[in-house]
Amino acid sequence: MSANRPSWTDLAEAVQDAGQYMTTAEAEHVLRVVLSALGDHVTGEERVDLAQALPEEAARIIASRIPLNRHLSAPEFVDTVAARIDGATPATARWHVSSVLSVLPELVGDELVDRVLAQLPSGYALLFGKAELVPMG
Template identity: 35%
Template sequence: MVALLGAHLADGVRAQLAARPPEGFALTLLIPRQSAEPLPVERFVGATAAWMEEATEHAGALDAGALDVGAALSTVADAAGDDLLGQILLQLPTGYDLLFGRPRPT
């Protein structure tokens, strides 16, 4: 899931996030891949929920998958901190703020 997120981020922001704990971020974020364009939230959730063991019991239910992905991305948000998370969210389509557990005012 972190690798897929990293594919949606510009190299500078990806490197900043990879430098934060936990160490596993660096291993997956610095894999050289780049997405042509960020996935909409629904497609990101579907793609990542399929990779998460906890999501398999939900058999692709979008709402349940979003909870699982959101739980994982809230860890990423905590590691990133507010300033870096703000930069990350600027590079992603609307709706990702909710997945990171940091809803933005409309």
């Protein structure tokens, strides 16, 4: 799996394109903040698999976080990102979050993203650029 890892540059450029950021540095800053927030929530095999699928620097960011005892709702998640980026509003923070998370399915695969989403409260799928998964019953 690690042989297919994207590079940090590939990941940052994908985020820069998705978010239409003016500089790679801005995209990298947003990438670090959003990945650290994501690392607060992903646990178990999905955490390990996500870290293995991402570039080493991204994997370190996720692995350095201690998962929270409770999952935040998608709006609360966006609010935590807003609090970590100077001058961010809820609307710009949602843009930042989506700019990072929406590039992950293509880079790490839909199957892994779906497993990560299964751990999170409803509402996160849209942040990953995916339709909300509704259990069939």
